[in-house]
Amino acid sequence: SPPPAGSAVPRQPDLVATPKGLVETYNNYYEFSFDKGEVAKLAQSLSTQPWSVEIAGEVERPGVFGLEDLLRAQDLREYVYRFRCVEAWSMVVPWIGFPLAALIKAAKPLSSAKFVKFTALFAPDVMPNQRKGAMLQWPYVEGLRIDEAVHPLTILATGMYGEALPKQNGAPLRLVVPWKYGFKSIKGITKIELVSDMPLTSWRQYAPQEYGFYANVNPAVPHPRWSQSSERSLGSGFFTPRRATQPFNGYGDQVASLYSDMNLRLFF
Amino acid sequence: MMGSFDRFWLVLAACFIPAIWLVADIAGERLGANPIQGLHIRLGDLSLRFLLVTLAVTPLQMLTGVGGMARYRQMFGLMAFFYATLHVLGYLVVDHAGDWRLIAMDIWESRYIWLGVAAYLILLMLAVTSPKKAKIRLGKSWKKLHRLIYPCALAASFHYLWQFKGDMAEPLFYLAALLLLLGFRLLPKAKRKSVAAAFSSASSEKS
Numbered sequence: 001s002p003p004p005a006g007s008a009v010p011r012q013p014d015l016v017a018t019p020k021g022l023v024e025t026y027n028n029y030y031e032f033s034f035d036k037g038e039v040a041k042l043a044q045s046l047s048t049q050p051w052s053v054e055i056a057g058e059v060e061r062p063g064v065f066g067l068e069d070l071l072r073a074q075d076l077r078e079y080v081y082r083f084r085c086v087e088a089w090s091m092v093v094p095w096i097g098f099p100l101a102a103l104i105k106a107a108k109p110l111s112s113a114k115f116v117k118f119t120a121l122f123a124p125d126v127m128p129n130q131r132k133g134a135m136l137q138w139p140y141v142e143g144l145r146i147d148e149a150v151h152p153l154t155i156l157a158t159g160m161y162g163e164a165l166p167k168q169n170g171a172p173l174r175l176v177v178p179w180k181y182g183f184k185s186i187k188g189i190t191k192i193e194l195v196s197d198m199p200l201t202s203w204r205q206y207a208p209q210e211y212g213f214y215a216n217v218n219p220a221v222p223h224p225r226w227s228q229s230s231e232r233s234l235g236s237g238f239f240t241p242r243r244a245t246q247p248f249n250g251y252g253d254q255v256a257s258l259y260s261d262m263n264l265r266l267f268f
Numbered sequence: 269m270m271g272s273f274d275r276f277w278l279v280l281a282a283c284f285i286p287a288i289w290l291v292a293d294i295a296g297e298r299l300g301a302n303p304i305q306g307l308h309i310r311l312g313d314l315s316l317r318f319l320l321v322t323l324a325v326t327p328l329q330m331l332t333g334v335g336g337m338a339r340y341r342q343m344f345g346l347m348a349f350f351y352a353t354l355h356v357l358g359y360l361v362v363d364h365a366g367d368w369r370l371i372a373m374d375i376w377e378s379r380y381i382w383l384g385v386a387a388y389l390i391l392l393m394l395a396v397t398s399p400k401k402a403k404i405r406l407g408k409s410w411k412k413l414h415r416l417i418y419p420c421a422l423a424a425s426f427h428y429l430w431q432f433k434g435d436m437a438e439p440l441f442y443l444a445a446l447l448l449l450l451g452f453r454l455l456p457k458a459k460r461k462s463v464a465a466a467f468s469s470a471s472s473e474k475s
Contacts, residue, residue, distance in 0.1 A: 021301075022301040025300070025301050026300065026301035026302060030434065034434030034435035035434075036300070036301070036302075037300050037301070086433075087433060089302055089305070134435070135434070135435070222377035222378070224379070225378065225379055225380050225430055225431060226377070226378040226379075226380060226381075226431060227373060227374045227375075227376070227377030227378045228377075229370065229373040229374060229377060230370045230373070230374060232302065232304060232305065232363065234301060234302060238294075238303070238304065238362050239361065239362060239365050240365060241363075241364055241365035241366075241367040241370060242363060242364055242367070242370055242374075244370065
């Protein structure tokens with residue numbers, strides 16, 4: 001069922017959505033395949049209904065909730081965001097979703113809650129790389145500091161381009177944190193925990209010298225093997241130069257203050 | 269029967285098929301959602317494959333006892349240079365549209381590109397000294413110079429491997445193939461001959 005999009009959130013005027021066909025066919029979803037072009041086919045075997053999400057940890061109201069019940073309380077809107085992958089490509093996606101802050105607030109976090117830990121679906125029967133135990137440790141885990149999690153830019157998405165989220169893009173529920181590299185925006189969420197210690201996230205566990213917990217888009221801090229100074233904007237043609245990457249992916253005026261006391265070279 | 273002259277030109281023509289195929293895929297928009305990345309991968313792969321084929325010529329000649337393949341070795345080496353040149357032009361002109369500030373920044377900060385640059389500079393040097401005239405003029409040092417194809421292939425393999433984020437199967441396959449070819453070269457001459465003899469007696473028993 002396509003979620004009804006409420007009023008659009010004010011967006012930056014220069015943002016033009018990437019053609020939908022590209023966003024639906026260029027997917028990093030390593031549970032299915034390492035090949036971005038293969039994911040769309042493989043992900044169709046995933047069953048997303050019924051879907052439940054466990055809310056757990058340092059909250060007054062833990063529990064397992066049907067997705068429909070969780071969404072009933074939320075005001076779905078369109079959020080047009082830049083999306084920048086750590087592999088130095090980017091797109092602009094009109095997501096449909098709601099602020100993560102609303103869900104966290106409803107769970108009534110305790111004062112001991114300092115971080116939010118997200119866990120994705122574990123379904124080795126339909127996810128070939130989980131079956132093989134390939135590369136990362138499964139299920140995929142991501143995390144945010146609590147102030148990042150309740151920032152108004154941080155959303156949980158259930159749709160894009162005015163329709164329900166395609167399976168390869170993380171249906172039925174994914175995170176979107178537009179100022180961080182794409183791998184932070186975990187797909188197929190089944191569990192959201194409020195925790196007191198920084199969770200060990202999947203990519204950081206795999207290669208801590210290459211992928212940090214924060215993973216803020218930052219052209220001044222290269223990945224150890226490649227530059228982050230520019231990006232290939234999907235949909236741009238041949239002989240079109242790469243786009244210069246912006247600090248915090250262009251959202252610095254809204255989020256830079258979260259990190260004012262941190263050395264972003266150390267906390268990459 | 270086909271003369272060896274005809275065969276030479278036929279093989280050379282076949283070496284350009286992947287280039288024609290690539291042009292057709294670009295025109296038909298079959299390079300996926302990120303065609304420029306697709307272009308880099310396609311051309312880089314082709315160059316690396318031709319490098320490995322070039323390196324395989326001499327061991328193959330020893331194992332089979334078929335001689336006179338030196339001109340094919342030269343041809344394959346030049347094809348590796350041809351595809352590597354397109355790979356470099358794709359990076360400079362297609363991906364960065366000649367924006368030198370972005371290019372300089374990207375190369376400076378991307379260590380895997382340093383290996384690519386090293387591999388390409390060696391290939392360039394070998395291609396320039398490839399004609400007979402240069403070979404004669406360089407004399408004994410020609411052979412020494414052209415042994416640089418090994419560090420070149422190693423640099424190219426690691427250039428490929430080092431930018432990878434996902435499944436390492438393909439880059440590791442290239443590296444394994446290269447190490448096998450390199451290992452054969454590192455065997456002492458007598459040992460190489462006995463490997464070749466064992467191989468040819470085994471294959472003649474089969475037939």
